[in-house]
Amino acid sequence: MIGEALAWLATPCPFYVRRLGLLTESIAISARHRRCRAAWAPHLAATRQVILDAIARTPRRRTALVMGSGALLDVPLEELADAFERVLLVDLVHPWTARLKTRHLPQVMHVTDDVTGTLEAVARGELVRPRPFPLLADPEVDLAVSLNLLSQIPVVPVRRLDGRIDDARLAAAAQNLVKSHLADFDRSRAATLLVSDVERVVTDRNGQEIERASLIADLAEPRADREWWWDIAPAPEIDSNSSERRRVVARFVPGAFGGESL
Numbered sequence: 001m002i003g004e005a006l007a008w009l010a011t012p013c014p015f016y017v018r019r020l021g022l023l024t025e026s027i028a029i030s031a032r033h034r035r036c037r038a039a040w041a042p043h044l045a046a047t048r049q050v051i052l053d054a055i056a057r058t059p060r061r062r063t064a065l066v067m068g069s070g071a072l073l074d075v076p077l078e079e080l081a082d083a084f085e086r087v088l089l090v091d092l093v094h095p096w097t098a099r100l101k102t103r104h105l106p107q108v109m110h111v112t113d114d115v116t117g118t119l120e121a122v123a124r125g126e127l128v129r130p131r132p133f134p135l136l137a138d139p140e141v142d143l144a145v146s147l148n149l150l151s152q153i154p155v156v157p158v159r160r161l162d163g164r165i166d167d168a169r170l171a172a173a174a175q176n177l178v179k180s181h182l183a184d185f186d187r188s189r190a191a192t193l194l195v196s197d198v199e200r201v202v203t204d205r206n207g208q209e210i211e212r213a214s215l216i217a218d219l220a221e222p223r224a225d226r227e228w229w230w231d232i233a234p235a236p237e238i239d240s241n242s243s244e245r246r247r248v249v250a251r252f253v254p255g256a257f258g259g260e261s262l
């Protein structure tokens with residue numbers, strides 16, 4: 001508890017990020033990882049492996065962009081830093097543990113930014129259209145990774161704007177945010193790797209399903225090359241009678257490299 005309070009005070013991040021509860025959530029994710037380390041291990045290993053495979057399939061290696069880098073639990077940091085001239089880690093919160101891990105790697109930079117460009121307005125209670133994420137259009141970026149981020153994008157806007165705008169507009173806004181991140185990827189000339197949890201399933205203590213819900217605003221799932229389950233909250237993490245698992249999908253798309261640049 002004291003460690004978490006210190007982390008809240010010591011982690012630099014913009015005021016609107018604190019206001020929206022994203023710093024608190026980042027600290028909670030790391031705390032949950034410490035409690036559920038064994039259950040999370042296969043998911044983290046699978047995520048690292050798809051990133052390693054994506055590196056191997058990306059022939060030109062100037063800049064790698066990793067969006068949703070957070071605590072770097074699922075990032076093969078050393079391998080990315082060895083492979084690329086520059087690695088940009090994008091998140092709204094870079095915990096001090098992540099900053100420590102990259103201290104000896106001058107080619108790795110932390111970028112504090114909102115991939116949707118909407119959250120400062122959301123913090124004021126306003127709904128605005130998502131804009132394309134500028135770094136994804138940087139011609140130096142050869143590999144772009146979205147890391148268990150897609151499902152998180154609508155969470156805070158929906159929570160903050162619930163009750164301020166009508167339900168139909170809120171549902172449409174959540175879908176627009178998810179679509180906009182996917183459209184950013186579709187437009188990119190870099191190789192792209194999308195890793196996202198897309199569905200949650202809650203089971204009772206006998207393993208019987210009691211709830212199933214989309215994590216991507218009820219949109220059709222992106223086409224996937226691989227999928228696996230993330231035991232995100234095995235009992236008694238939420239309560240002693242239920243466990244939550246998430247289905248994660250991964251899709252790699254090669255970049256539109258010109259022959260002259262290979």
Ligand SMILES: C[S@@+](CC[C@H](N)C(=O)[O-])C[C@H]1O[C@@H](n2cnc3c(N)ncnc32)[C@H](O)[C@@H]1O
Nearest residue numbers: 068069070071072073074091092114115148152
């Ligand atoms: C499930 S976590 C990803 C886990 C992370 N890779 C790790 O190893 O800790 C999702 C991350 O997305 C970030 N995030 C959520 N919405 C974002 C946004 N609009 N722009 C940038 N980052 C965002 C959160 O701060 C969080 O660190």
